[in-house]
Amino acid sequence: MGWEETEVRVRYADTDQMSVAHHANYLVWFEVGRTEFCRARGFTYKQMEDAGIILMVLDVDVHFRGKAKYDDLLIIRTRIDSIKSRTISFEYQILKKESKKLIVYGKSRHISLNKKGEPRKIPERFLSLLKQGNGGKSV
Amino acid sequence: MGWEETEVRVRYADTDQMSVAHHANYLVWFEVGRTEFCRARGFTYKQMEDAGIILMVLDVDVHFRGKAKYDDLLIIRTRIDSIKSRTISFEYQILKKESKKLIVYGKSRHISLNKKGEPRKIPERFLSLLKQGNGGKSV
Amino acid sequence: MGWEETEVRVRYADTDQMSVAHHANYLVWFEVGRTEFCRARGFTYKQMEDAGIILMVLDVDVHFRGKAKYDDLLIIRTRIDSIKSRTISFEYQILKKESKKLIVYGKSRHISLNKKGEPRKIPERFLSLLKQGNGGKSV
Amino acid sequence: MGWEETEVRVRYADTDQMSVAHHANYLVWFEVGRTEFCRARGFTYKQMEDAGIILMVLDVDVHFRGKAKYDDLLIIRTRIDSIKSRTISFEYQILKKESKKLIVYGKSRHISLNKKGEPRKIPERFLSLLKQGNGGKSV
Numbered sequence: 001m002g003w004e005e006t007e008v009r010v011r012y013a014d015t016d017q018m019s020v021a022h023h024a025n026y027l028v029w030f031e032v033g034r035t036e037f038c039r040a041r042g043f044t045y046k047q048m049e050d051a052g053i054i055l056m057v058l059d060v061d062v063h064f065r066g067k068a069k070y071d072d073l074l075i076i077r078t079r080i081d082s083i084k085s086r087t088i089s090f091e092y093q094i095l096k097k098e099s100k101k102l103i104v105y106g107k108s109r110h111i112s113l114n115k116k117g118e119p120r121k122i123p124e125r126f127l128s129l130l131k132q133g134n135g136g137k138s139v
Numbered sequence: 140m141g142w143e144e145t146e147v148r149v150r151y152a153d154t155d156q157m158s159v160a161h162h163a164n165y166l167v168w169f170e171v172g173r174t175e176f177c178r179a180r181g182f183t184y185k186q187m188e189d190a191g192i193i194l195m196v197l198d199v200d201v202h203f204r205g206k207a208k209y210d211d212l213l214i215i216r217t218r219i220d221s222i223k224s225r226t227i228s229f230e231y232q233i234l235k236k237e238s239k240k241l242i243v244y245g246k247s248r249h250i251s252l253n254k255k256g257e258p259r260k261i262p263e264r265f266l267s268l269l270k271q272g273n274g275g276k277s278v
Numbered sequence: 279m280g281w282e283e284t285e286v287r288v289r290y291a292d293t294d295q296m297s298v299a300h301h302a303n304y305l306v307w308f309e310v311g312r313t314e315f316c317r318a319r320g321f322t323y324k325q326m327e328d329a330g331i332i333l334m335v336l337d338v339d340v341h342f343r344g345k346a347k348y349d350d351l352l353i354i355r356t357r358i359d360s361i362k363s364r365t366i367s368f369e370y371q372i373l374k375k376e377s378k379k380l381i382v383y384g385k386s387r388h389i390s391l392n393k394k395g396e397p398r399k400i401p402e403r404f405l406s407l408l409k410q411g412n413g414g415k416s417v
Numbered sequence: 418m419g420w421e422e423t424e425v426r427v428r429y430a431d432t433d434q435m436s437v438a439h440h441a442n443y444l445v446w447f448e449v450g451r452t453e454f455c456r457a458r459g460f461t462y463k464q465m466e467d468a469g470i471i472l473m474v475l476d477v478d479v480h481f482r483g484k485a486k487y488d489d490l491l492i493i494r495t496r497i498d499s500i501k502s503r504t505i506s507f508e509y510q511i512l513k514k515e516s517k518k519l520i521v522y523g524k525s526r527h528i529s530l531n532k533k534g535e536p537r538k539i540p541e542r543f544l545s546l547l548k549q550g551n552g553g554k555s556v
Contacts, residue, residue, distance in 0.1 A: 012174065012184075013167045013439050017432040017487060023335045024305035024430055028152045031302075035151065035210065045151075046210045057301045061339040070434060071174065071185045152300050156293040156348060162474045163291055163448075166441035196440045200478040209295060290452065290462075291445045306430045313429065313488065323429075324488045349452065349463045 002079040006036035007097065010072045020067040026104050027060065030092045033078035034108075037090070041129045048126050055088060055110040055122075066096070066103030073097035083130060085121045086112050141218040145175035146236065149211045159206040165243050166199065169231045172217035173247075176229070180268045187265050194227060194249040194261075205235070205242030212236035222269060224260045225251050280357040284314035285375065288350045298345040304382050305338065308370045311356035312386075315368070319407045326404050333366060333388040333400075344374070344381030351375035361408060363399045364390050419496040423453035424514065427489045437484040443521050444477065447509045450495035451525075454507070458546045465543050472505060472527040472539075483513070483520030490514035500547060502538040503529050 008029055016022040034055075038045045048055070068074055075097050081089035087109065094104040114120045122130070147168055155161040173194075177184045187194070207213055214236050220228035226248065233243040253259045261269070286307055294300040312333075316323045326333070346352055353375050359367035365387065372382040392398045400408070425446055433439040451472075455462045465472070485491055492514050498506035504526065511521040531537045539547070 011167060012170050012433060013441055015434040016429060017434065017436040018332060018334075019434040022430050023338070024302050024309075027302040027305060028150060031151050044210060054296060056296075057342055059339070059341050060301070061337070063337050064335055071183060151294060152302055154295040155290060156295065156297040157471060157473075158295040161291050162477070163441050163444035166444060170441075193435060195435075196481055198478070198480050199440070200476070202476050203474055289445060290448050306428060309429050322488060349461060 003077045003093075004033075004037045004040040004079065006033060006076050006078075008032060008074050008076060010068050010070050010074065012070055015070050020069060021072075023062070023064060026062055026064075026094065026106070029074070029076055029094060030060075030062075030078075030090070030106065030108055033076040033092050034090055036076070037078040037080075038130075041132055043126055043129055048123075051123060051126075052114055053120060053123060053126070054113050054115070056113050057108055058087075058111050059109040060106065062104060062106035064104050066101055068094075068096065068103060074103075080130060081107055083122075083127070085127070086119050088112070088122070088130070142216045142232075143172075143176045143179040143218065145172060145215050145217075147171060147213050147215060149207050149209050149213065151209055154209050159208060160211075162201070162203060165201055165203075165233065165245070168213070168215055168233060169199075169201075169217075169229070169245065169247055172215040172231050173229055175215070176217040176219075177269075180271055182265060182268055187262075190262060190265075191253055192259060192262060192265070193252050193254070195252050196247055197226075197250050198248040199245065201243060201245035203243050205240055207233075207235065207242060213242075219269060220246055222261075222266070224266070225258050227251070227261070227269070281355045281371075282311075282315045282318040282357065284311060284354050284356075286310060286352050286354060288346050288348050288352065290348055293348050298347060299350075301340070301342060304340055304342075304372065304384070307352070307354055307372060308338075308340075308356075308368070308384065308386055311354040311370050312368055314354070315356040315358075316408075319410055321404055321407055326401075329401060329404075330392055331398060331401060331404070332391050332393070334391050335386055336365075336389050337387040338384065340382060340384035342382050344379055346372075346374065346381060352381075358408060359385055361400075361405070363405070364397050366390070366400070366408070420494045420510075421450075421454045421457040421496065423450060423493050423495075425449060425491050425493060427485050427487050427491065429487055432487050437486060438489075440479070440481060443479055443481075443511065443523070446491070446493055446511060447477075447479075447495075447507070447523065447525055450493040450509050451507055453493070454495040454497075455547075458549055460543060460546055465540075468540060468543075469531055470537060470540060470543070471530050471532070473530050474525055475504075475528050476526040477523065479521060479523035481521050483518055485511075485513065485520060491520075497547060498524055500539075500544070502544070503536050505529070505539070505547070 014021045075095045077093040081091040153160045214234045216232040220230040292299045353373045355371040359369040431438045492512045494510040498508040
């Protein structure tokens with residue numbers, strides 16, 4: 001329910017000497033997931049920043065259950081785990097496109113801040129679009 | 140003549156505190172350009188590595204004439220500048236997709252090595268595919 | 279008890295357009311923490327890999343409670359949270375050197391594998407050195 | 418004449434599946450070289466940015482003649498190649514600390530801009546400190 005999908009291909013620079021994508025890349029791919037989640041819901045994260053709101057990362061957890069190799073196509077699945085007026089949690093699954101094998105999953109929790117770093121409500125127009133795929137209700 | 144194109148979107152993690160894509164990303168994007176150049180020519184760079192050949196970077200030059208921002212879509216144009224049995228030079232242009240403005244261009248020169256780091260001829264099947272878009276002749 | 283410390287300076291390339299170190303860097307700094315933890319205990323992580331053992335990351339959690347800016351000196355504190363024959367958990371604290379403010383903390387859990395990806399006991403000579411700062415006992 | 422030195426250690430995340438430091442890292446290490454060059458000359462690059470001046474990269478060339486491995490200690494040598502009121506070129510050498518072998522060298526050319534992206538003279542107090550190690554004269 002409510003998942004949005006996007007794809008990334010593992011770059012040579014993403015690999016490490018274990019010949020797999022280095023684990024820090026997954027935080028970047030989760031972020032790509034968030035960017036594309038917003039776009040799929042009808043706005044861009046850039047528009048939210050232009051409106052003076054940033055979603056700062058508070059907590060992140062990642063669970064590695066498989067590995068990605070150079071040139072693998074990966075599917076990033078992103079959905080909202082929970083959302084309130086000032087905080088939002090995203091959930092992620094990363095699968096290998098060919099085998100559909102789930103290799104990594106995780107969550108990130110964010111707080112909505114203004115440019116001075118003060119907590120601010122997520123503006124209503126973005127909040128309603130974020131909730132949209134979940135039936136418009138808080139999840 | 141002989142350009143292959145692919146696209147990348149500037150990620151949040153690519154930006155720096157000047158609010159533009161950090162200049163080191165362009166070397167990674169050039170590499171993405173090479174990967175997709177090979178694919179467009181009918182093989183994968185991964186296949187070449189699996190065949191025991193690596194194209195080590197010898198020299199690189201990059202010229203920055205514009206900037207890319209978060210969420211910008213970029214076009215990476217890649218072609219072969221020159222190719223011999225053991226060395227190959229690629230040429231790159233990076234443009235903003237929307238405006239078609241050229242923002243960065245450059246070249247990279249590579250040597251073909253086996254896994255022990257000894258110079259080896261690029262296998263004929265890859266060499267002929269690489270030269271293909273240039274009329275099959277050395278350029 | 280049992281903390282080992284090392285330092286990193288925030289590089290320009292580490293920053294993002296929020297003018298702080300991008301959150302994915304902390305996974306890299308945790309890894310630097312592990313490398314220096316091993317060195318402080320009398321061996322190098324490289325020696326362990328040369329002996330055919332890799333400590334693959336299974337799970338990671340990171341909690342962001344402050345921010346780091348370009349050119350800030352950070353202290354990475356690393357210790358063992360728990361250790362068994364095949365799994366090891368590290369705990370991290372990242373502080374700003376000047377203010378001693380704790381900005382990020384987290385944990386990572388690892389499994390000991392051979393080069394084929396099969397679970398293997400951490401060799402005794404490394405295991406005993408890892409446990410050393412904790413009184414030589416399982417923690 | 419006029420070289421300043423600093424050190425970096427190759428991180429696990431810096432490696433790629435060729436088991437060497439990925440070539441894009443050298444642009445980041447050149448940048449570390451510039452940061453430490455400024456500090457050695459009595460100011461910080463951060464102070465220059467706080468004064469409203471950024472040194473945007475215009476051109477870069479890098480020549481790879483050796484390789485760096487995980488955990489290698491590297492020496493970054495940085496000096497000014499040429500300096501004018503609005504442009505500055507840095508030159509770099511990266512050596513392995515143990516063997517003193519030169520592995521990579523290169524140059525970067527920069528233009529001094531204000532925050533709006535307009536060319537501006539490098540403020541005199543920074544300019545004189547930058548020229549200092551070269552006898553205070555334009556080089």
